[in-house]
Amino acid sequence: MSRSAAAVIAGVYEHPRREIPDRTVAQLHAEVALGALADAGLSLSDVDAYFCDSADPGLNSLSMSEYLGIRYRYTDNTDTGGSSYLSHVNHAMRAVAAGQCRVALVTMAGRARSERRGPPAGRRNGPEADFENRWGIAATLHNYALVAMRHMHEFGTTSAQLAEIKVAASQHAQHNPHALLRTPVTVQDVLDSPMLSDPLHRLDCCVITDGGGAVVVVSPDVARSLAQPAVKVLGAGEAPKHAGNGAVDLTYTGAVWSGPAAFDEAGVRPADIDYASIYDSFTISVLLALEDLGFCAKGKGGQFVSDGALLAPHGRLPFNTDGGGLCNNHPSNRGGMPKIIEAVRQLRGQAHPAVQVPDCALALVQGTGGRLGTRSGSATLILGAADA
Amino acid sequence: MTEPSVPGPDSFPVTEVADDPATRPFWEGIEAGRLLLERCLGCQAVIWYPRGFCPRCGSTAVEWTEASGRGTVYTYTVARRSFGGWAAAVPYVIAYIELAEGPRVLSNVVGVPPDEVSIGLAVEVVMKAGGGAYWFQPVGARP
Numbered sequence: 001m002s003r004s005a006a007a008v009i010a011g012v013y014e015h016p017r018r019e020i021p022d023r024t025v026a027q028l029h030a031e032v033a034l035g036a037l038a039d040a041g042l043s044l045s046d047v048d049a050y051f052c053d054s055a056d057p058g059l060n061s062l063s064m065s066e067y068l069g070i071r072y073r074y075t076d077n078t079d080t081g082g083s084s085y086l087s088h089v090n091h092a093m094r095a096v097a098a099g100q101c102r103v104a105l106v107t108m109a110g111r112a113r114s115e116r117r118g119p120p121a122g123r124r125n126g127p128e129a130d131f132e133n134r135w136g137i138a139a140t141l142h143n144y145a146l147v148a149m150r151h152m153h154e155f156g157t158t159s160a161q162l163a164e165i166k167v168a169a170s171q172h173a174q175h176n177p178h179a180l181l182r183t184p185v186t187v188q189d190v191l192d193s194p195m196l197s198d199p200l201h202r203l204d205c206c207v208i209t210d211g212g213g214a215v216v217v218v219s220p221d222v223a224r225s226l227a228q229p230a231v232k233v234l235g236a237g238e239a240p241k242h243a244g245n246g247a248v249d250l251t252y253t254g255a256v257w258s259g260p261a262a263f264d265e266a267g268v269r270p271a272d273i274d275y276a277s278i279y280d281s282f283t284i285s286v287l288l289a290l291e292d293l294g295f296c297a298k299g300k301g302g303q304f305v306s307d308g309a310l311l312a313p314h315g316r317l318p319f320n321t322d323g324g325g326l327c328n329n330h331p332s333n334r335g336g337m338p339k340i341i342e343a344v345r346q347l348r349g350q351a352h353p354a355v356q357v358p359d360c361a362l363a364l365v366q367g368t369g370g371r372l373g374t375r376s377g378s379a380t381l382i383l384g385a386a387d388a
Numbered sequence: 389m390t391e392p393s394v395p396g397p398d399s400f401p402v403t404e405v406a407d408d409p410a411t412r413p414f415w416e417g418i419e420a421g422r423l424l425l426e427r428c429l430g431c432q433a434v435i436w437y438p439r440g441f442c443p444r445c446g447s448t449a450v451e452w453t454e455a456s457g458r459g460t461v462y463t464y465t466v467a468r469r470s471f472g473g474w475a476a477a478v479p480y481v482i483a484y485i486e487l488a489e490g491p492r493v494l495s496n497v498v499g500v501p502p503d504e505v506s507i508g509l510a511v512e513v514v515m516k517a518g519g520g521a522y523w524f525q526p527v528g529a530r531p
Contacts, residue, residue, distance in 0.1 A: 125406065127408075127437070128437055130403075130405045130406055130415075130437075131437035131493070132494050134520060134521040135482050135495055135496045135521065135523075136400065136470060136474040136477060136480055136496065137494070138467070138470045138471040138472055138474040138475075139470065142465055142467050142482055145465035145467075145482075146464065146465050146483075147463075149463045149464060149507070150463035150507070153463070194468075194469070196468055196469045197465045197466065197467050197468060197469070198464075198465050198466040198468070199465075200465075245433065245435060245436060245444060246434065246435075246436030246491025246492055246493065247490075247491075247492070248484055248492040250462075250484075
């Protein structure tokens with residue numbers, strides 16, 4: 001079956017370095033932009049739409065497009081934390097479909113590792129800040145730990161089950177020469193690592209890295225003349241998950257809305273997915289996404305991950321074959337971009353041979369930005385191989 | 389053997405609140421030892437966090453009512469490593485408290501060793517002048 005797509009991904013590039021003190025963030029944007037365009041066989045002058053998040057230097061796409069020498073017809077600075085770039089692909093796909101542009105560039109870059117001892121970039125506080133920031137949620141970890149504790153209470157999920165997610169990611173990362181952590185770990189290694197914020201251990205957390213990545217989304221007629229196999233953007237969805245006027249329910253994420261929207265648009269079901277890139281800021285982030293996207297029933301995520309389901313190439317749902325945020329890369333604490341890129345590698349057949357899913361035709365990319373314990377943005381993409 | 393550490397607000401950093409007319413009565417209430425909640429006069433919803441209008445029905449007719457100060461722990465974590473001004477306060481307990489009036493609000497559980505906190509634990513609010521926040525302790529615990 002050959003599905004039609006309004007737009008395709010023609011180029012991707014993931015910055016190969018994990019600590020980059022010798023570049024500005026703007027320079028990193030330029031490096032990944034040029035990398036993705038080279039991958040596509042296009043140049044900056046071909047770009048007529050540009051996307052970046054609102055954390056980027058200066059006035060976001062206004063400053064960055066000037067810096068990159070791009071004259072765009074369409075732009076978007078949607079910022080939903082680490083899931084922003086999936087939203088950008090969604091918006092790029094729709095802009096291409098509507099004839100608003102033909103070549104859209106999405107860039108992401110930052111230096112969370114080099115700058116972790118420096119002052120964080122100042123951001124205007126939201127109206128909720130005074131009711132959330134005075135009780136020592138000093139790290140994202142503390143926020144997600146609240147989610148994990150409730151999941152364990154309601155569903156009997158165990159630390160050993162969460163550890164299986166890290167174990168699978170580490171098995172994949174050993175094949176990625178760029179991964180920050182390349183040594184496989186065991187469930188016991190995770191449980192023996194320091195308890196940082198109950199019930200999350202150090203090895204339940206993702207890495208902190210510099211870096212970035214970029215995606216080029218083009219119209220199908222542009223793709224026909226390009227060298228790389230086209231990766232179709234078949235469906236997309238996005239949704240916020242709020243605290244809901246005090247009605248906080250930490251057992252689910254916005255993927256309960258963004259997932260079905262993406263599946264419906266693509267005309268596929270969870271059982272059809274060959275590979276999944278799932279945002280893995282923490283092990284618990286993956287568990288909730290698996291449940292919310294319908295890969296298993298709510299509350300059964302712990303069982304799902306315990307039978308090797310996530311292991312490539314032959315698990316039920318091979319995930320994060322680059323090692324994910326848990327082991328490979330979480331550039332500037334925004335992991336959505338590498339998620340898209342590894343899914344493209346899988347659909348092109350260009351993942352590492354040890355983790356390449358055979359005949360990979362359909363991939364899901366799940367982004368979760370912000371903080372699951374308070375408010376988060378969810379974005380889901382369904383991508384298809386050229387002949388899918 | 390040493391006694392387990394019992395976190396208390398004396399070791400917590402104080403954070404300034406923004407000067408916001410919509411939330412000023414709430415923080416003045418905390419200073420005076422009263423936990424105030426906004427309630428919508430249109431749809432009767434309890435509003436959390438306070439914002440001067442009802443996010444449920446859009447009404448701007450809201451009033452302040454004093455909460456019971458009672459609740460239960462909805463979820464929690466024991467921060468065993470932290471950062472900035474909180475680094476020296478570990479271990480401390482961050483929790484969502486489900487107030488008797490409904491909203492689940494972020495706070496700390498104090499006055500009890502962290503390992504004795506559990507989901508469902510009955511708690512009551514504690515405040516102190518100049519503390520810049522409110523915390524919860526097990527019902528009946530000594531302040």
